[in-house]
Amino acid sequence: MSDPTQPGLLALSGITKAFGGVTALGGVDFFLAAGEIHGLVGENGAGKSTLMKIIAGVHTDYQGEMRLDGRPVRLASPRDARTRGIGMVHQELSIVPDLSVAENVHLGVQPLQRLGLIDWRAMRRSAAAHLANLGIDVDLRARMGDLSLGLQQLVEVARVLFSGARIIILDEPTSALAPPEIERLFGLLRRLRESGKSLIFISHFLDDVLSVCDRLTVFRNGHAVATETCARIDKRWIIDRMIGTGHQELEESYLADIPLRSRPGAKDVLRVDNLSRTGAYRDVSMSVRAGEVLGIYGFLGSGQLELARTLFGVLRADRGSIALDGRVARLSSTSRARRAGIAFLPESRKMMLFGTEPVFKNVTIAILGRIGRLWLRPASERWIADGHVKHLHIRPPDVARLLGTLSGGNQQKVALAKWLTHLPRVLILSEPTRGMDVGAKDDVVRIVRNLRDQGIAILVVSTEPETVLSLADRILVMKKGRVVREFADEPVSKDRLLEAA
Amino acid sequence: MSDSRTRIGVTNWLRGQLRNVAPFVTLIVLVAFFWAASDSFATLGNLQNILTQISVTGIIAVGLTFVILCAEIDLSVASIANATGIVVAYFTAQDASVTIANIPLAGWAAILIALAACFALGAVNAFGLTLIGIPSFIMTLAMLQIGAGICALLVRGQIAYTVPPLILTLGSRSLGPVPWIVIVAALFLLVGHIVLTYTRFGRYIYMTGGNREAAEYSGVNVRAILSAVMIISAVCSGVAGMLGVAYFGSAQQNEFDTYLLDSISAVVVGGTSLFGGQGGIGNTIIGLFVLGVLNNGLDHVNIDSFLKILIRGLILLAALIINVYAQRMRTVTAA
Incomplete structure (x- = not known):
């Protein structure tokens, strides 16, 4: 070695x-x-x-x-x-789903006949030899997109090798694979090592x-x-x-145990039973209680971000049920979810805000129906937005300014203000503190605690342990689409979270 | 210091307003040019001509403005207008010389059927766009052909002349000195403006066009909004088609073919963003006048009539460049 x-x-x-x-x-x-x-x-x-x-x-x-x-x-x-x-296999595979396996192996290096036409027989022959050599058993004529993700990954590795790589970088190759597929991939990697590749x-x-x-x-x-x-x-x-260990800043020191304080007596506001969505999450059952912050932690690709989108009607589940206040909720669109009292703050500001519109229109978009049934009331809109701008210390304090001219942190606050005028029953936050400085993170923690104490059921999903540790009263850990661990009424720390994931 | 800051502020403001300022300046320049170049251009009678000439386009352009604000397109407007105009004639008793196997009904019934027809065609557009997921460009291209097919089947190469009395009045009579068709167009533009500017639905249209994902994540039912604008566009086209038939005095195939380009031009030349979310009926009105003054003015000056077509193409190209440029300016200012 x-x-x-x-x-x-x-x-x-x-x-x-x-x-x-x-x-x-x-x-x-x-x-x-x-x-x-x-x-x-x-x-x-x-x-x-x-x-x-x-x-x-x-x-x-x-x-x-x-x-x-x-x-x-x-x-x-x-x-x-x-x-x-030097070749790279990205987490998002760079395959062409509509081409055959043989064509994908030869991507960019197709064998040509005279006249510049593709030599299909030569291509199939060399692809077959190459894949057999690597011990990958797959139909050469199959459409790439029809293969399982595991097989696609093997073919992608084969393609990178075929283009002459001796050093292959694999970025998160196992995140979407089932255990037998992982074993198959590892088998291939070990064979490559024996043949001298790095x-x-x-x-x-x-x-x-x-x-x-x-x-x-x-x-x-x-x-x-x-x-x-x-x-x-x-x-x-x-x-x-x-x-x-030791000399880290306070903000990063979630090493010490943090006591969780769940509220077992509180009423379930949002209940999810055996919810599944192919390729995202499987058999998820959980509930969020009134006046509680439930954190869901998992690596990227563990399914918690998709779960959050399902609960706001952006994605649909294949199986399972969602209940709100004990009644089955049909969340077929985001507007239904909004009217049912669910609010969602996605992980990226761009998904949430209108850069070329003034601040006040950004704040009031989700509550226009409450300000007036049919007619807009710009004066009320400005007045409401003005209140949030003052309360959340949004700078500059001018609701007529185009949103795009504000700094990132202030835009984030506008996004939050959107759901604060009329308080939702359930607030879902995806990566609420990503990319924020310490001060802004503290602001978010303060606001979320405040909302929780008003009895809102809050769900925080994140790929950062610090985010859930700083906000949650109870924590679920998701791994490859399943809930694998719950932390409630027990001390939890960052390393315990990482260990569970 | 403060002086230079003011100057930057003014420059930025002008950049942000480019899409509103440029069409207006174009209009003033055109009017000034034709006024100077021709004695017959700047008369009250000619103003009436221009207004009448842009009315059919104007009614179509109202619905099209809704669609383009959502960053979609409707290529079937002229075709739906033509089909609706033919439907209303088909259900009206025709002169004995017209030998189409039509079904004469009462005037109000013919109008209702025609309205239902354009509504249905719009609903098919909406269905294809929002439920099937066909891009509006292709979906409405198919509808363009379907509309043409309906026209062909109903009149079979013939020409119908009679329309219900109400349509005849609105399309070809005048209230005092003002043609009814101008009043109808003005009403459509006014209502369109009010809906877009002062109602929740209008706000949702701007938001859907400005950032569709953000609208979705704000709990706006984007599919419902897109469906609604496609239907509104079809109904506006249908009304324009009925009045247009009365205005032309006949209902026949391919009668409205030039109106597709004209109505899209009016919206775009007026400065409504092709990327959605910016512009409005105010812009469309300026655009209508730019096109109307240009078309009409070129007849008043001594110019090769074949060159007119090229000039219109060049004006449209210039408008497109400004449109895209204005979008970039706005994005830069906001970034």
Whole structure:
């Protein structure tokens, strides 16, 4: 296996990269040996993706040195990276669903006859040989989109190999796969390792990383904080290094146990029974009580974001039922959900706000029917919006300004103000504090607590442990579409959450 | 310091208002040009001509403004107008020389059937767009053909002349010096403006066009809004078609073909954003006058009549450039 003292196949030293003053990577060293599977773990924003984009030739303006086969290289583009044998399998696969398996394997490198026509027989022959070589059993003529996600992923890996890659970067390859599919993928990765290829395996699923990787590197806050042979460590060891101990700022120290205080006596406002949606979540049963904040935590792709959308009528469930105040709720559109008393704040401001409209129209869009049945009442609208602008300290305090001219944090407050005029029965917040500074996060916590104390049932879904820990009274953990753990009336900490996920 | 800031403020304001200012300036320039170039242009009688000439287009353009504000398009307006005009004639007793196998009914019944017909055609557009998910561009292209087919089947190459008395009055008579058709067009424009500006439904239209996803996430029933605008567009077209038949004095195939381009031009030249969410009936009125003055004015100056077609095309192209440019300005200002 690998020897860390050797420079290896790929060696990066002192890599530093900043985005507009924010340091994403601060002097990272990274070695990849020939014939190893190297895991990369760390929280969102720790720097894994940035480093991978440098290796794949996406980011070209960085400081530091990159050596390939011992020689310094400076990749000019993703294309340059590909011709040097570096390939990437993204979480969102770059397959063409309407083409056949054989065509997908040959994407961009179709064999041609004279006259420039595609040589179909040669293509099928070489694709068959290539896939057989990798031990992938799949019908070459099948339409790519008809294959299971697991098979699509295997074909995608085959395609990257076919284009000549010897270093393959896999970004969250297991997040959407069922256990047998994961085993099949790991089988392929191990065979590739035996044949001398090197693989970089980025994942949030620590069990998966530990089971397939030879070594792993832990990222935290733009630094590679530890590299270790997987055989010598366990999940606990990784989590400790991902989170860091001691000298962290208060805001990040959700390491200590936080007592949860659920309200078992309170009435269920929103109840969900055996709700399933193919490809998103399965058999979810839960309830949100009056005056309670329920947090749902899970990695990206665990299904909690889709669940939230279903509860607001954006997506439809295939099976299961949703009940509001004990009565079955048919949430066939967002306007039905709104009228039923459900409010939803999506994770992105763009999904929620009208940049070229004035602030007051953004605030009142969801309550126009309450201000007047048919006619608009602009004076009331301004008056209502003005109240929120003052209450939420929105700057500048001018409701006639175009929303797009406000800063990001102030836009976020406008989005929240939207649901505050007429209080909903259920408020669903998706990633409510993402990208906010500490002060703005505190504002959100204050507002959410205040709403909870007025008896609203609040659901917070997030992929950030801090978000649910700072807001929730009770926490569900989702993993690959299922609820796997509930924390109620017990101390919980960030590492316990991560362990459960 | 404060002076330069004021200047930046004014520049920004002008940039934001480009879509409103440019059509207005165009109109003034055109009027000034024709006034200077021709003695017969600037007369009261000619103003009446211009108003009458833009009335049918104006009624169609009201519905089309609703559609374009939602960032959709309706290519079937002229075809639905033609079909509705023919339907109302089909259910009216015709002169013995007209040998179509028509079904004479009372005037009010013919009008109701015609209104129901255009409503139904709009409903089919709405169904295809919102429930099936066919892009409006293609859906209404199919409807254009369907409308033409209905026309062909009903009149079979012949021409019908008689329409119900009410339609005849509204389409070809005058109230004092003002033709009824101008009054109807003005009413449609007025009601359209009130709906868009002062009602909840109007606000939802602007929001759906401005950011459809955000409208959806704000609990606006986007499908219902889109369905409604497609039906409104079809009904406006239908009314325009009935009055148009009376105005022309005949109902026949391909009678309204030029109205598709004219009505789209009026909306776009007026400055309503092709990307949705901005503009309105005020813009459409300016657009109607720009086109009306241009068409009418070119007849008053000595110009090759074949060149007219090219000039209209160039004006439309210029309007499109301004439209896209204004959109970018607005986005930059808001960013």
